Amino acid sequence: MSKAIIKTAKGDMTVEFYDNDAPKTVENFKKLAKEGFYNGLTFHRVLPDFVIQGGCPFSKDDATAHKAGSGGPGYHIDCELSGENQYHDRGVLSMAHAGRNTGGSQFFVCHSRNNTAHLDRNHTCFGKVIENVDVVDAIKQGDRIVSIDLIED
Template sequence: MSKAIIKTAKGDMTVEFYEKDAPKAVENFKKLAKEGFYNGLTFHRVLPDFVIQGGCPFSREDATAHKAGAGGPGYHIDCELTGENQYHDRGVLSMAHAGRNTGGSQFFICHSRNNTAHLDRNHTCFGKVIENVDVVDDIKQGDRILSIDLIED
């Protein structure tokens, strides 16, 4: 299984990808990470006991800017909702979207299972934080993604 390290000033989170359940989402995320797309973007949406969300190119300058949360890579990918790991639990990495099949670069990481069941089979789960999940709790709105480094097995 391939993995990635999401590096932030609050710490590094190691993610393991759900390549079998969400191959398109994983391939897209890895492509953008290799291109450096995520470097310097902020977590523009942080909702305690729910999610931290990043990946909007409009957040590069200011996480509170009017357009933060409205951007993407210039294309959409389809949702992948049928795999066995399609449930939102603590540390799960999932595609944000503005409606079915409109995902692109924005993603979120879940704080817990408490308030996320309604996301199951609506948003594509494509990985999970397997090391340092406590960093999710430390992220505040405006904290930056320093880089995302891929680890291929």
């Protein structure tokens, strides 16, 4: 399985991707990470005991911050919902969207399983934090993604 390190000021989270369950979503996320798309974006939506969400290009600077949460990479990807790992648990990365098959760059990481079961088979789970999951709890709204470094096998 491929991995990445999501670097933030609050610490680094090591993620293992669900290459088999969500190959197109993983491929898209890795492509954007390689291009530096996520560098400097904020976690623009933080809901305690639910999720931290980032990946909106409008969250990068103050001039467009009022539109944070409404942007993407300029295209949409299809949801991948049939894999065995399609459940939202603590540390799971999932593709945010505004309706089925409208995701692109925004993603969220789950705080816990407590309030996320309704997301199962509605949002594509494409990875999980396997090291330093406590960083998810430390992230506050407005904290930045420094970079996402891919670890290729």
